Amino acid sequence: MGIAVSPQIHPQVAEFIDKPRKMLINGRWMNAASGKTFPTYNPATGEVLAQIAEGDRDDIEQAVRAARKAFDSGPWRRMTPSERGRLIWKLADLLEQHSEEFAYIESLDNGKAFNIAKVADVPLAVDMFRYMAGWATKIEGNTIPISSGGKFLAYTLREPIGVVGQIIPWNFPLLMAAWKLGPALAAGCTVVLKPAEQTPLSALRLGELVMEAGFPEGVVNIVPGYGETAGAALAAHPNVDKVAFTGSTEVGKLIVHAAAGNLKKVSLELGGKSPNVVFKDADLDSAIAGSASAIFFNHGQCCCAGSRLYVEKSVYDRVVEGVAAEAKKIKVGSGLDPETQMGPLVSVEQLNRVCGYLEAGFSEGAKAVVGGHKAGDRGYFVEPTVLVNTKEDMKVVKEEIFGPVVTAMPFTDPEEIIPRANDSEYGLAAAVWTRDIGKAHRMAEQLRAGTVWINCYNVFDAALPFGGYKQSGWGREMGHEVLNNYTQTKAVCANIA
Numbered sequence: 001m002g003i004a005v006s007p008q009i010h011p012q013v014a015e016f017i018d019k020p021r022k023m024l025i026n027g028r029w030m031n032a033a034s035g036k037t038f039p040t041y042n043p044a045t046g047e048v049l050a051q052i053a054e055g056d057r058d059d060i061e062q063a064v065r066a067a068r069k070a071f072d073s074g075p076w077r078r079m080t081p082s083e084r085g086r087l088i089w090k091l092a093d094l095l096e097q098h099s100e101e102f103a104y105i106e107s108l109d110n111g112k113a114f115n116i117a118k119v120a121d122v123p124l125a126v127d128m129f130r131y132m133a134g135w136a137t138k139i140e141g142n143t144i145p146i147s148s149g150g151k152f153l154a155y156t157l158r159e160p161i162g163v164v165g166q167i168i169p170w171n172f173p174l175l176m177a178a179w180k181l182g183p184a185l186a187a188g189c190t191v192v193l194k195p196a197e198q199t200p201l202s203a204l205r206l207g208e209l210v211m212e213a214g215f216p217e218g219v220v221n222i223v224p225g226y227g228e229t230a231g232a233a234l235a236a237h238p239n240v241d242k243v244a245f246t247g248s249t250e251v252g253k254l255i256v257h258a259a260a261g262n263l264k265k266v267s268l269e270l271g272g273k274s275p276n277v278v279f280k281d282a283d284l285d286s287a288i289a290g291s292a293s294a295i296f297f298n299h300g301q302c303c304c305a306g307s308r309l310y311v312e313k314s315v316y317d318r319v320v321e322g323v324a325a326e327a328k329k330i331k332v333g334s335g336l337d338p339e340t341q342m343g344p345l346v347s348v349e350q351l352n353r354v355c356g357y358l359e360a361g362f363s364e365g366a367k368a369v370v371g372g373h374k375a376g377d378r379g380y381f382v383e384p385t386v387l388v389n390t391k392e393d394m395k396v397v398k399e400e401i402f403g404p405v406v407t408a409m410p411f412t413d414p415e416e417i418i419p420r421a422n423d424s425e426y427g428l429a430a431a432v433w434t435r436d437i438g439k440a441h442r443m444a445e446q447l448r449a450g451t452v453w454i455n456c457y458n459v460f461d462a463a464l465p466f467g468g469y470k471q472s473g474w475g476r477e478m479g480h481e482v483l484n485n486y487t488q489t490k491a492v493c494a495n496i497a
């Protein structure tokens with residue numbers, strides 16, 4: 001497969017990546033205390049894209065000190081909720097004004113198609129900030145009638161949790177920053193954000209907009225660096241009150257251990273192996289298109305990717321052929337090529353990981369109806385792949401691949417599908433395709449997943465909570481539920497006799 005790697009770069013982005021990018025601490029752009037930098041790569045070519053200040057323990061120390069001071073004694077705490085909301089809204093406006101630039105940055109740093117970043121990642125991030133700006137004035141407690149005798153006025157206050165460490169992954173770099181920053185700022189917390197080493201650029205550019213919007217110094221600190229150093233120091237820091245993490249289940253468990261030192265609060269959005277169930281009574285054309293997009297959107301690098309496709313036996317061949325035909329049509333190439341529908345995977349590690357899974361699948365007896373290999377001779381491209389002859393005990397069916405690889409399996413009896421769909425250590429998302437509305441809702445009730453889509457897939461909204469059952473995580477992102485991650489409740493009881 002020939003892969004066109006287009007060289008043109010947006011002029012403002014070219015200027016942004018030309019110099020080593022610094023980290024944001026206490027409202028200032030700084031080099032790492034060690035003076036070290038690390039490279040970020042263009043996944044379409046494998047070439048170095050930019051150099052980034054490499055934060056580690058010392059930089060995290062400074063950033064946490066700044067966030068602590070901003071939380072304990074800075075102007076941020078004296079601002080009204082309305083003022084906080086207006087700042088978040090202003091950040092959304094600034095981001096929207098720079099949509100094109102951010103879409104370029106995402107495409108260059110992560111590999112995703114510019115055209116998709118422009119209509120999905122950037123507007124969803126803008127929308128998240130706007131939605132959360134509205135919440136700043138609506139975080140309320142309750143008055144509580146109590147029955148303990150005497151006369152009391154009892155009420156609750158929902159207070160910001162304090163200094164928050166936020167560690168985010170590379171699959172939606174800007175959007176993950178917005179999912180994390182938006183609610184924390186609406187609640188009145190201060191933040192130290194660590195972007196993924198593979199994709200630090202959009203968070204750093206967002207940091208410039210944070211300062212332009214007028215957030216007080218120390219409210220948002222952004223420290224790029226490696227997980228094992230900067231990330232681990234943030235998760236373990238005794239002056240951090242809460243850590244919010246999105247990434248692998250394996251690292252999620254390390255975060256829990258690291259947080260134990262000061263028993264900081266933890267929220268986790270982790271991996272998935274989501275079942276996507278197609279019944280014979282579904283509108284098969286939309287089920288086929290939806291099932292292809294469920295796995296191939298963002299090159300399968302989605303925690304909620306529909307990676308286990310279960311199809312009722314009588315329509316299995318038709319659905320598998322349909323999804324394979326969709327896969328064949330996908331134009332794979334550089335994210336900056338306007339024709340591209342699927343870019344490269346984010347890194348050489350991810351490429352090797354996905355190819356390793358494909359080999360494991362083949363050695364256990366799986367067959368590729370389409371795809372199955374690395375694509376192109378440079379960059380980190382993998383062919384969109386549909387695997388058949390797969391069974392529940394295979395590695396490719398049990399483990400999260402995080403690439404454009406779906407395993408298709410038939411089922412005969414609708415009763416058998418619930419236990420099979422739920423047979424996973426993960427529980428992030430699931431989908432059901434059927435015209436039988438009763439069956440759809442019965443399935444939704446029985447599927448052990450934080451999100452169930454019916455006759456659709458990958459529908460996200462800032463107002464819709466998202467998060468995992470089982471080992472897919474703790475807590476919810478988005479919706480008003482995410483505010484629970486960043487607030488704590490104080491009960492006040494006054495004797496008014």
Ligand code: NDP
Nearest residue numbers: 168169196197226227231232247248251270271303400402
């Ligand atoms: P990680 O979980 O390692 O990375 C997510 C974030 O955690 C990054 O910012 C990373 O830093 C940081 N991190 C890594 N180690 C530590 C640590 N010990 N303490 C604190 N922070 C840490 O995911 P990978 O990038 O390694 O991807 C591996 C797999 O994880 C994927 O194949 C996929 O299965 C899953 N994944 C799931 C995601 C999701 O959305 N739920 C997103 C990304 C990956 P850095 O990268 O900078 O070193």
